[in-house]
Amino acid sequence: MSRMPEPTASASAPRETVLSAQGIRTSFGELTVLHGVDLEVHRGCVTVLIGPSGSGKTTLLRALNGLTPPQQGVIGLSGEEPIDFGAALTRRAREAQRAVLRDASGMVFQHYNLFPNKTVLQNVVEGPVVVQKRPRADAEAEARQLLARVGIEAKEDAYPFELSGGQQQRVGIVRALALRPRLLLFDEPTSSLDPEIVGDVLAIMKELADEGWTMVVVTHELAFAREVADEVLFLDHGVVVERGSPAELFTAPREPRTRAFLERLLRPGGTPPAPPPP
């Protein structure tokens, strides 16, 4: 297996906070989607956000890189001035805040969002070359290693429309990795994939987790969350109902809403969650 850029930490390191979000409150017009959510992301850890659709998990993820800036709340990145979204600021200052957040993370989208007019290789090196000003030859060499790693090195000159969904999502992951971000964000990365491909993409994500990448993942794949997550947050109606290790949350959920959600998802053939405590 080829080298990854900067694996982030060893498992034994103390839990260093990469990102901390406090009191994140987001509304769309009248509708409040997040009611003051807190989240700490630790270096080398995988944080998984689960919850029914409309629970706000994707909105929370998109707050972390400024795609959907919240109306209130503070996001702090290690080594940077904390960003207070409640403060009254000029457009220019807001844009600068978003720049700090988007530079810290790479994102993998549910619908891939590859650039359709660029080849696979061009998609991957666009950020490193155009934004990060790295030498094209270096960026391309690294991109090829990463593509080889996810098994699509033969497709570097293909356009996205020539790829299957699973291949496109691998390019999406490689495009995010090539930025060497501090934080990888995944927004339901397997939700638009055919069932037989889902496992391949999850396997790649598990490898990244094992290598020490710091990841925040929104997913409905509870088996993945159980196996890979360091911390799981269950969101419902814009609040974090329960958070904990996968062992705690999946085998002994404390909150009735968590139990109900897990039962609904796991009932068809899955392992049922532990019976409610007496």
Add this chain to the structure above:
Amino acid sequence: MDVWQLAWDSLGPLLRGAALGTIPLTLASFALGMVLALLIALARMSPLPALHLPARFLISVIRGTPLLVQLFVVFFGLPSLGIKLEPWPSAIFALSLNVGGYAAETIRAAILSVPAGQWEAGYTIGMSRALTLRRIILPQAARVSVPPLSNTFIGLVKDTSLASLILVNELFREAQRIAAFSLQFMVIYIEAAAVYWVICLALSFAQGRLESRLDRYVAHA
């Protein structure tokens, strides 16, 4: 018989009118018009009223008034304000403004047709709004806007004939001159029409080539 001779003899002057008048006037006005169109389109999409209100007003005025009137305002009207432009600069000014106003709406629509996910993908690889627009959005919008902008371009070729009325020596003014002394209006004007048509045929052909080039990254059923 002498009609054919006249047609043959007038072909040279008409082609010269096209080569030295119609074609350079079209190219200059279109190039300037595209720059204006992009600026007007971006202003029109700005959330700032100070930008989008003037842009809307400009588009409305340009689309709501005849090109001939615009040419006359520039050439015959501006001198009364102390701005005196020669025929060529007047024609380029009015034509490029006209093209800019129409094409601004085309370009705006093309930019809006690029999915929001492309903007987001640009942001998440670290790009600012301006860089995302330039590197990600505009190249995709260009593909969408080739057919409607080709229409604008071809329309412009024909609209340049109006510049004959503000004394620009181009194809149609040449035709009028020949017709006036030969009195063979039918022959000369049909011949002039044929030259316009050939120019536009060439442009349609170029449009087809450009479209297939830009379509290389799109799935074909």
